[in-house]
Amino acid sequence: xxxxxxxxxxxxxxxxxxxxxxxxxxxxxxxxxxxxxxxxxxxxxxxxxxxxxxxxxxxxxxxxxxxxxxxxxxxxxxxxxxxxxxxxxxxxxxxxxxxxxxxxxxxxxxxxxxxxxxxxxxxxxxxxxxxxxxxxxxxxxxxxxxxxxxxxxxxxxxxxxxxxxxxxxxxxxxxxxxxxxxxxxxxxxxxxxxxxxxxxxxxxxxxxxxxxxxxxxxxxxxxxxx
Amino acid sequence: xxxxxxxxxxxxxxxxxxxxxxxxxxxxxxxxxxxxxxxxxxxxxxxxxxxxxxxxxxxxxxxxxxxxxxxxxxxxxxxxxxxxxxxxxxxxxxxxxxxxxxxxxxxxxxxxxxxxxxxxxxxxxxxxxxxxxxxxxxxxxxxxxxxxxxxxxxxxxxxxxxxxxxxxxxxxxxxxxxxxxxxxxxxxxxxxxxxxxxxxxxxxxxxxxxxxxxxxxxxxxxxxxxxxxxxxxxxxxxxxxxxxxxx
Ligand SMILES: Nc1ncnc2c1ncn2[C@@H]1O[C@H](COP(=O)(O)OP(=O)(O)O)[C@@H](O)[C@H]1O
Ligand SMILES: [Mg+2]
Numbered sequence: 001x002x003x004x005x006x007x008x009x010x011x012x013x014x015x016x017x018x019x020x021x022x023x024x025x026x027x028x029x030x031x032x033x034x035x036x037x038x039x040x041x042x043x044x045x046x047x048x049x050x051x052x053x054x055x056x057x058x059x060x061x062x063x064x065x066x067x068x069x070x071x072x073x074x075x076x077x078x079x080x081x082x083x084x085x086x087x088x089x090x091x092x093x094x095x096x097x098x099x100x101x102x103x104x105x106x107x108x109x110x111x112x113x114x115x116x117x118x119x120x121x122x123x124x125x126x127x128x129x130x131x132x133x134x135x136x137x138x139x140x141x142x143x144x145x146x147x148x149x150x151x152x153x154x155x156x157x158x159x160x161x162x163x164x165x166x167x168x169x170x171x172x173x174x175x176x177x178x179x180x181x182x183x184x185x186x187x188x189x190x191x192x193x194x195x196x197x198x199x200x201x202x203x204x205x206x207x208x209x210x211x212x213x214x215x216x217x218x219x220x221x222x223x224x225x226x
Numbered sequence: 227x228x229x230x231x232x233x234x235x236x237x238x239x240x241x242x243x244x245x246x247x248x249x250x251x252x253x254x255x256x257x258x259x260x261x262x263x264x265x266x267x268x269x270x271x272x273x274x275x276x277x278x279x280x281x282x283x284x285x286x287x288x289x290x291x292x293x294x295x296x297x298x299x300x301x302x303x304x305x306x307x308x309x310x311x312x313x314x315x316x317x318x319x320x321x322x323x324x325x326x327x328x329x330x331x332x333x334x335x336x337x338x339x340x341x342x343x344x345x346x347x348x349x350x351x352x353x354x355x356x357x358x359x360x361x362x363x364x365x366x367x368x369x370x371x372x373x374x375x376x377x378x379x380x381x382x383x384x385x386x387x388x389x390x391x392x393x394x395x396x397x398x399x400x401x402x403x404x405x406x407x408x409x410x411x412x413x414x415x416x417x418x419x420x421x422x423x424x425x426x427x428x429x430x431x432x433x434x435x436x437x438x439x440x441x442x443x444x445x446x447x448x449x450x451x452x453x454x455x456x457x458x459x460x461x462x463x464x465x466x467x468x469x470x471x472x473x
Binding site: 116118119121122123124125126127128129132136137140141144217218219 | 274276305308309311312313315317319320321322323324325332333336337338365366367381382384385
């Protein structure tokens with residue numbers, strides 16, 4: 001076996017282990033929490049009373065207007081100065097969730113707004129309450145509209161989790177850095193890390209297509225393409 | 227008995243309904259005709275409270291809702307009114323993510339909280355009534371406009387409303403497809419379904435209705451029997467409009 005292949009093989013298990021232990025859980029948990037936060041923020045902004053709407057706008061404005069890396073540093077290195085000490089993984093989880101929440105809220109808000117007013121009125125006309133109309137008529141249709149941009153955000157998030165390396169989370173990229181520092185093979189190690197990210201993101205893209213098909217059962221093939 | 231008394235509605239500075247009085251006997255059809263912008267849609271939407279009148283009295287059988295000042299109707303009133311009315315929209319507004327049967331039973335499941343088998347049984351009977359038994363598993367996107375509107379009629383009837391409100395139910399359809407919707411509504415009228423129908427279709431206003439109201443500038447300008455109002459209108463304005471309808 002050539003030496004380069006041996007290096008890749010030896011690094012494979014620790015890299016995948018770091019991915020399984022940190023990268024994937026961090027991405028999945030942040031996405032789920034961020035999605036919940038995004039939904040609440042979108043609803044608060046679109047339908048809440050003025051103070052709630054203003055709060056939602058403020059949150060989105062701050063998060064979108066500041067670099068993710070700076071946010072992570074603030075949470076992990078900054079907050080201890082005021083007595084709030086958070087471990088690296090939960091700090092990363094908070095940072096990524098807040099970030100996802102801001103971006104997904106805009107996606108969800110746009111998706112809800114794209115559903116015609118007639119759908120609300122039809123729901124009311126059969127006797128539904130506002131909450132039932134939202135839950136049974138509007139959100140299921142909005143979910144189909146929002147799936148492609150949400151999947152985009154999720155895939156971006158998977159890659160962004162590599163930033164957690166900077167706040168000492170021993171995720172995939174940090175592990176690659178550590179091994180490369182020991183064996184002086186950065187080209188091989190970072191290439192291998194890149195391929196593992198690529199493989200995971202490809203799986204997600206495939207899952208996205210299946211989800212779109214399922215949520216779009218009612219659409220005819222032409223509309224799905226469009 | 228459905229009775230509207232002194233219904234007024236504004237959108238900000240524009241007053242759209244100037245005190246409309248209308249009485250609809252159970253088992254009869256009232257046609258609303260009149261120029262575009264005359265307030266037909268707004269009046270129908272006031273009956274199921276998609277719009278809130280600023281003044282007037284709405285009576286649906288035993289239920290009565292009085293509008294005054296900025297007092298919104300209570301939640302209970304709102305839901306009672308919605309349960310006693312069914313609405314058919316010009317543009318159908320079917321739920322695109324549900325099948326024909328799913329559309330019809332949606333209110334039965336979520337509002338009446340019927341168990342699914344009972345809801346489906348009733349839904350199938352309604353689809354049969356509008357001639358669409360074979361389409362229960364089709365999504366709206368797979369149906370013609372006429373079929374979609376018939377599903378919408380079945381959906382509006384599902385809750386067994388006191389009155390069916392139809393807002394230009396055939397205006398978005400080709401003449402041929404409009405006919406199948408007219409036929410379904412006419413059959414329902416013969417079965418004694420109470421309806422208020424805003425329409426430009428003389429088949430609906432003439433054959434199916436027992437009274438016709440000419441709504442112009444937010445007022446019932448003239449009210450009469452189909453033969454009277456369409457055949458020999460009292461007002462010049464009505465006469466002009468009717469002759470325009472007859473083309
Ligand atoms: N949501 C609304 N906001 C402002 N004006 C409205 C609104 N809906 C209807 N109108 C106005 O009310 C008047 C009556 O409209 P409508 O009830 O749709 O009449 P019709 O159905 O007889 O054509 C029109 O002048 C229309 O512009
Ligand atoms: Mg209209």
